[in-house]
Amino acid sequence: MEHDWGKDSPEFYTQVNGVMRIDLAHSRVITRQLCREHRALETAQWKDDERTRLLGLDPAYGGGDRCVGIYGEFGAALDGTIILRVGSVQICQINLALDRRPEDQIADWLADLLQSFNVPPQNAFYDANGKGTLGFAFARKFGVQQPVPVDSGAQPTNRPVREGLFVVDDHNHITRPKTCREHYSKFVSEMWFSVRYAIEANQLRELPEEVMLEGCARIYYTVAGNKIEVEPKYDPKKKEDLKRRLGKSPDLFDSLAVLTEGARQRGFMIASLGSGTDIDDDDGDFYTEEAQQYQDAIKKHLLDHAASS
Numbered sequence: 001m002e003h004d005w006g007k008d009s010p011e012f013y014t015q016v017n018g019v020m021r022i023d024l025a026h027s028r029v030i031t032r033q034l035c036r037e038h039r040a041l042e043t044a045q046w047k048d049d050e051r052t053r054l055l056g057l058d059p060a061y062g063g064g065d066r067c068v069g070i071y072g073e074f075g076a077a078l079d080g081t082i083i084l085r086v087g088s089v090q091i092c093q094i095n096l097a098l099d100r101r102p103e104d105q106i107a108d109w110l111a112d113l114l115q116s117f118n119v120p121p122q123n124a125f126y127d128a129n130g131k132g133t134l135g136f137a138f139a140r141k142f143g144v145q146q147p148v149p150v151d152s153g154a155q156p157t158n159r160p161v162r163e164g165l166f167v168v169d170d171h172n173h174i175t176r177p178k179t180c181r182e183h184y185s186k187f188v189s190e191m192w193f194s195v196r197y198a199i200e201a202n203q204l205r206e207l208p209e210e211v212m213l214e215g216c217a218r219i220y221y222t223v224a225g226n227k228i229e230v231e232p233k234y235d236p237k238k239k240e241d242l243k244r245r246l247g248k249s250p251d252l253f254d255s256l257a258v259l260t261e262g263a264r265q266r267g268f269m270i271a272s273l274g275s276g277t278d279i280d281d282d283d284g285d286f287y288t289e290e291a292q293q294y295q296d297a298i299k300k301h302l303l304d305h306a307a308s309s
Contacts, residue, residue: 029230030196030215035207044077044085044205051075052266053119056259057110057126057147058251059134061102062094065248068255069110070211071117074268077205081271084198084263085205087117089252103137111141121145125262127254129153150261152254154187156180159264162197164272185229191257192218192230194270198260201271207256214253218242 002016035041051073060067071087092109094102114124121142128135128149138146160177167178184190195215198204223229233249235241243249264270 027220028216029192029218029220030199030212032212032216034196035199035212038199038202038204040199040204040207040212042205044083047076047078047080052263052268053117053123054259054262054266055110055114055117055119055124056255056257056262057106057124058255058258059106059126059131060094060251061106061131062096066251067092067094067106068251069113070252070255070259071113071119072259072263074263074266081203082268083203083205084260084268086207086211086256086259089208089211089255101137103134104141106134107137107141110138110147121147123262123266124148125150125258125265127152127258148262148265150191150258152188152191152258156184156187156190162201162270162272182225183228185223185225185227188257189220189228189230191261192253193220193228194264195253195257195260197270197273200273203271208252211252211256214246214250215256217246218250218253 052075053071053073055069055071057069058067069090069092071090072084073087074082074084077083090113092106094105096102098105110124111121113119114121122145124147126134126138126147126149129152135149157180159180161180161183165178165183166175167182168174169176180190184193192215195204199207218231220228220230231242232238233241233243260268
């Protein structure tokens with residue numbers, strides 16, 4: 001627990017010390033309970049053989065981070081719901097002793113991986129934020145039909161957040177779908193929360209344990225404009241950030257976020273989270289209220305316990 005989460009984490013305090021600290025009650029992107037309640041850990045049961053195969057890649061070039069690929073596929077479940085199955089996690093071992101650049105090693109490894117899973121190169125998606133040389137290696141390896149770059153450092157898209165989430169337009173006073181640009185502060189937040197919403201919509205299956213734990217580690221905030229922003233992986237202005245708390249980068253969940261983004265680009269739609277429509281009201285923020293209610297409940301429990309003892 002200390003290695004994976006840190007001694008000051010809520011996980012260490014609750015599981016090792018047996019103490020719930022109010023100041024550590026953060027809002028997590030996902031939780032184990034959320035995954036269990038919405039069947040994300042269950043085995044996928046398909047209606048037919050019509051499925052779209054994909055692969056998400058979070059590249060790394062031989063430093064401390066891992067180069068991770070995750071296979072996935074989406075199609076109709078037995079009840080007709082379109083679900084996304086998370087397949088096996090693959091790690092590319094970069095050999096810096098070889099007289100071959102890491103980018104070319106990744107391209108060769110990815111080509112073999114796509115062939116083994118029968119995924120066309122245009123259905124492979126990779127995080128192109130940062131080092132831009134990987135695209136040239138893919139162009140040399142795959143030619144015209146090559147993997148699709150996803151820039152996690154970009155601005156949120158203008159796509160609808162999900163089905164069933166609407167806002168009232170201030171200009172013409174009509175109800176319309178809320179866009180990701182209105183809902184998130186950054187594209188990386190859109191990517192990570194798209195996984196959460198897919199879980200809440202009962203559309204994710206066979207989520208590996210190690211991938212889920214990385215998702216449970218990241219917290220999120222509500223920033224200006226009532227927009228969602230996930231905790232930065234590394235922030236030199238702060239004493240603590242995700243990477244320093246974990247002792248590693250969340251490469252596994254990053255690759256799942258890229259996979260989910262690729263699925264959305266290939267037609268996967270995140271369904272409504274409940275019956276009816278959800279009108280987003282700027283006068284109140286659900287996520288802030290949810291976190292406050294959670295902290296108030298913990299505080300009340302501790303005060304009641306102290307009074308009784």
